[in-house]
Structure formats: C-alpha cells, structure tokens
Amino acid sequence: MIDWLTQYMQWPYAVALVAMTFLFGPYLVLLVVFPILNHYGFLPKQRIPGKCDHCRYNLTGNESGTCSECGNAIED
Numbered sequence: 001m002i003d004w005l006t007q008y009m010q011w012p013y014a015v016a017l018v019a020m021t022f023l024f025g026p027y028l029v030l031l032v033v034f035p036i037l038n039h040y041g042f043l044p045k046q047r048i049p050g051k052c053d054h055c056r057y058n059l060t061g062n063e064s065g066t067c068s069e070c071g072n073a074i075e076d
Contacts, residue, residue, distance in 0.1 A: 052067040052069065052072055052074065053072065053075070054067065054070050054072040055067065055069050055070040055072070057070065059074060062074065
C-alpha cells in the first residue's frame with residue numbers, strides 16, 4: 001500500500017513542473033538569454049544622443065570629431 005501511495009503522490013509534482021515551465025519559461029528567456037545575446041553583440045545597441053556609441057562617454061561640448069575617452073569617431 002505504501003508503494004502505491006508514494007507513486008500516486010509523485011504525479012502532481014510532475015504536473016506542477018510542467019506548469020511552472022510554461023509559466024516561467026518566457027521570463028527565463030528575458031532574464032538569461034537576452035542578456036547573453038546583448039553581451040556578445042547579437043542585439044543592436046541603442047544610439048544615445050550626446051554619448052559615444054562605443055563607450056557611452058558624455059560628448060557634450062566635444063568638437064574634435066573623436067571621443068576623448070576611447071578615440072572612436074563620432075557620427076552626427
């Protein structure tokens with residue numbers, strides 16, 4: 001009787017695991033996969049006006065055409 005009871009009680013845990021996968025799977029993509037893709041450059045960087053595209057240094061007042069922090073060419 002105890003063997004039947006332990007086998008019967010295990011199926012709700014399997015159902016709960018499948019349900020949690022469907023509920024929390026999309027959040028796993030947002031929290032794990034997208035940061036990895038962003039780190040390796042597979043997602044495009046957003047251009048921020050007034051900052052260097054390469055190092056995000058503030059370029060307010062810079063007239064030289066290159067970033068003084070990293071030397072990257074500035075595109076207007």
